[in-house]
Amino acid sequence: MHITSTKNPQIKHLKQLQSKSKLRVDENSFVIEGVREIEMALTHHYHIVKVFIAEDFYQADLKFEEHTQVIRISSNVYQHLAYRSSTEGIVALCKSPKHNLSHFKTHAENPLVLVLESPEKPGNIGAILRTVDAAKLDAVMIADPKTDLYNPNTIRASLGAVFSNSIVLGSSDEIYEFLNDNSFNMYSATLQNSNSYLSENYKTKTAFIMGSEAYGLTTFWRQKPNIQAINIPMKGQIDSMNLSVSSAILIFEALRQRESIV
Structure with a gap:
């Protein structure tokens, strides 16, 4: 198949998936653009349904499963789809995996996780996922999410780390109950009644809990008696600092204490 019109139903569907969060959630599907990002999705066993390749731009040699449909598109169709200014000539339609707590498993004796309450900016989420990948955290848990995980800006900002991390989506109640039942030491990043982050011990099961960029942590997390506030x-x-910067500072202090890095 060779698609040359931007009015082709498949192309119109891809454009809708790029711009409409509800459609991505309803269909459990999303769009990936770029060689690095698609390669990361393949490496981490995401189900890629279709690949659209503009042969005038595409220079890579990615290997796809037999069930993946490869469709050629013209240069103008690709430019119509391209979300980024770079022209690598490839776009993929991918299925979203499950991200609920029942699918979370870790073999670490003392797991280190990051909890993000209602993050709103896809770019910040992507930047945090790059840090989480660099630190090899056991999980990112997004409580009461405000934006879907596979927003194109999140994928782009993460450089594909959205595919390499263990990510859990759930309500604050569900995530708190999980952490509490599994004896995590919980630390909330907030100024009220807080200790310096340098005064705490993060060598055992640890969860850092971060609030949204605009409003910080809600009272749900701030008023829990078994959560230590840190600053x-x-x-x-x-x-205050950018959410991704604050998260990185706490994460790498925990790694320093655990002697995971030099």
Whole structure:
């Protein structure tokens, strides 16, 4: 098959998936653009249904499963689909896996996880997932999500780390209950009644809990008696940092204590 019209039903469907979160959620499908990102999805066993290749731009040699349909598209159709300015000539239609707590498994004796409550900015989520991949955390748990995980901006900002991490989606109640039942030491990043993050021990089962960019943590997490509030001391006049930066500081302090990195 060779598609040359932007009005082709398959192309119109891809465009809708790129822009409509509800459709992505309803169909458990999303669009991946770029060689690196598609390769990451393949490496981590995502189910790629169709691949659309513009032969004028495509230079890679990715290997797909037999069930994956490969469709050639013209240059103008690809440019119509392309979300990024780079032109690698490949777009994929992929199925979304399950991300609920029942699918989360770890063999680590003292797992380290990051909990994000209602993060709103896909770019921030993507940046955090890159940090999580770099640190090899056991999981990212997104509580009460406000944006779907496979927003094109999240995929792009993560450089494909959205595919390499163990990610859990659930309500705050579900995630708190899981952490509590499994004897995690929980630390909330908030200024109220908090200790310096450098004064705590993160060598046992640890969960860092981070609030949204706009509102911070809700009272649900701040009022739990078994969650220790921690802060990152700052010298200047600003009393908060970007969510991805704050997360990285806490994560790598935990790794330093665990002697996982030099």
